[in-house]
Amino acid sequence: MPRRAVPLTESQVRGLEPRAARYSLADGNGLVIEVMTTGTKVWRFRYSLNGKRQPLATIGDYRMISLRVARAKAQKYAELVAQGISPVATARRDRGAEAKAELLREAAELYMATEMAGKSDEYRRTTRRALDKDVLPAIGGLPVKAVTAEHVVAICDRIKSRGSPKMALHTRNVVKRLYEYLIARQLATANPAEVVPARSIATFESRTRVLSGDEIGAMLHSIETSSIRRPLKIALHLLVLTMVRKSDLVESTWDEFDLDKALWRIGAARLKKDADQLVYLPQQAVTMLRELHRTRASATFVFPSVRGDDRPIAKSTLNQAVKALGLDVEHFVLHDFRRTAAAHLREMTEHAQTDKTSAKTRQSASREDSSRDAAEQRQIAQRWADFVDAQLDAARQSASRTG
Incomplete structure (x- = not known):
């Protein structure tokens, strides 16, 4: 009886280092992560049809697809296999639908579709509002790596000029969390919002502020x-x-x-x-x-x-x-x-x-x-x-x- 794979974790996948030869680790249900000698990590789907092992179906680059999303895709492909259908064509279409995330606008959409999928409705709504109202109109067309702290400060200053310091701070935090996600997926190397102190945007004294x-x-x-x-x-x-x-x-x-x-x-x-x-x-x-x-x-x-x-x-x-x-x-x-x-x-x-x-x-x-x-x-x-x-x-x- 084959040994059951121990499920992977996001931190485990993120920490996988390249070796002299490429290697792979199984997550279960046919899902595997393959680590190339260059450090690139690719999700694959392992399956058999009519009792014969088939070539691995490629799900996509780890930088673009989180563990949670990869598992969902593997489950979908496993259901096709159970019906006697090869998942290769479906996997190819899915890969074509993945954004390249070279521009901040594309990266934000990837973030909303993957990382934010498991958050509460209210959290997703407030994050989407901050992105659509202030962040993306200002810097959505810039490459992810071209965004600087000065861009973040300028956005927050414009929001504060409307008399909304709390919203300015919230927007800075949205950008900060977005870049934390992109850095973890190796789509960015620095966080432009991290170097902008929260106190420089809005200061609320905990001894005086009251929630509405x-x-x-x-x-x-x-x-x-x-x-x-x-x-x-x-x-x-x-x-x-x-x-x-x-x-x-x-x-x-x-x-x-x-x-x-x-x-x-x-x-x-x-x-x-x-x-x-x-x-x-x-x-x-x-x-x-x-x-x-x-x-x-x-x-x-x-x-x-x-x-x-x-x-x-x-x-x-x-x-x-x-x-x-x-x-x-x-x-x-x-x-x-x-x-x-x-x-x-x-x-x-x-x-x-x-x-x-x-x-x-x-x-x-x-x-x-x-x-x-x-x-x-x-x-x-x-x-x-x-x-x-x-x-x-x-x-x-x-x-x-x-x-």
């Missing part, structure tokens, strides 16, 4: 429609709803929660403080926590590590999950969301006590709360959760209209 309602909704919708694990989606949503610190959430244990009373008591010892912290949970948070409890993988931690040992996820896990979505506000979202909540709650709350109560004190207690104070804090927590829900619903509706 639209940004809250867009962020949560991107998380909701992403491919990250369900527990991480819930963790990010709870971070928004509860307004606690990231470490308080990821290290939380089930014995801290009384879901019947919608109360989360974070012990003073864990906080290294003199008193427990009380977090009054809105209905939405309780529903999410009950879902996690039904499918819990740990008797201790709410967000256990997937490694199987009884410990919580790493503190960096949520940062990495959001970074994978390509959100340009991820640092702010994870570290300063309480200020955003406080700002919106001040606008929503008319009585005077709200104006002198910060988000932090709303969610914590240094002494026993009176019944009236507890009821008020519960009301505020629910009001905030309902507001967040409304922003997410608006983002869903907007995506369905434009999708």
Whole structure:
């Protein structure tokens, strides 16, 4: 029985070095990567027809075709072979359809068709908007290797002149990620956006900036429609709803929660403080926590590590999950969301006590709360959760209209 091929990874394929003679590695399902003595890497498809081994069908150059796309093509060709049809003609047509990616416009289309295919709808939409509105009209006709940092700065300056510094920064990040992809595929040698500091384009002080309602909704919708694990989606949503610190959430244990009373008591010892912290949970948070409890993988931690040992996820896990979505506000979202909540709650709350109560004190207690104070804090927590829900619903509706 033939030995089953171990699937390749993008980083493994990217790191393959040329040897004195060309060689190939199998990914499985007939897909192989052939490495030439020049360093060029070519995807091939290995198959048999009528019980006879056939010459390899060429899928295309690795620089133009990612591992994910090559696998999809191999699957298509395997289905043809299963019907007794040679895939050679189809593979030839597919290769003819591949862009050369010599110009930035061509490279951007390749990027959107391959690297961006697995991203969320919102992420693809915002990336496409930045490319079509500002990047490609200005430099789309230039060769990939002719684009310089000066071009990127000029594009960002034009966007800032429209009064949109945040969009300028987003556009710079789109170009940066595009060139990271091209460099990995050996279609570019330098990243013109990498040498343009983000702070030179737009500076947002994390202690003063507040997300708008639209940004809250867009962020949560991107998380909701992403491919990250369900527990991480819930963790990010709870971070928004509860307004606690990231470490308080990821290290939380089930014995801290009384879901019947919608109360989360974070012990003073864990906080290294003199008193427990009380977090009054809105209905939405309780529903999410009950879902996690039904499918819990740990008797201790709410967000256990997937490694199987009884410990919580790493503190960096949520940062990495959001970074994978390509959100340009991820640092702010994870570290300063309480200020955003406080700002919106001040606008929503008319009585005077709200104006002198910060988000932090709303969610914590240094002494026993009176019944009236507890009821008020519960009301505020629910009001905030309902507001967040409304922003997410608006983002869903907007995506369905434009999708």
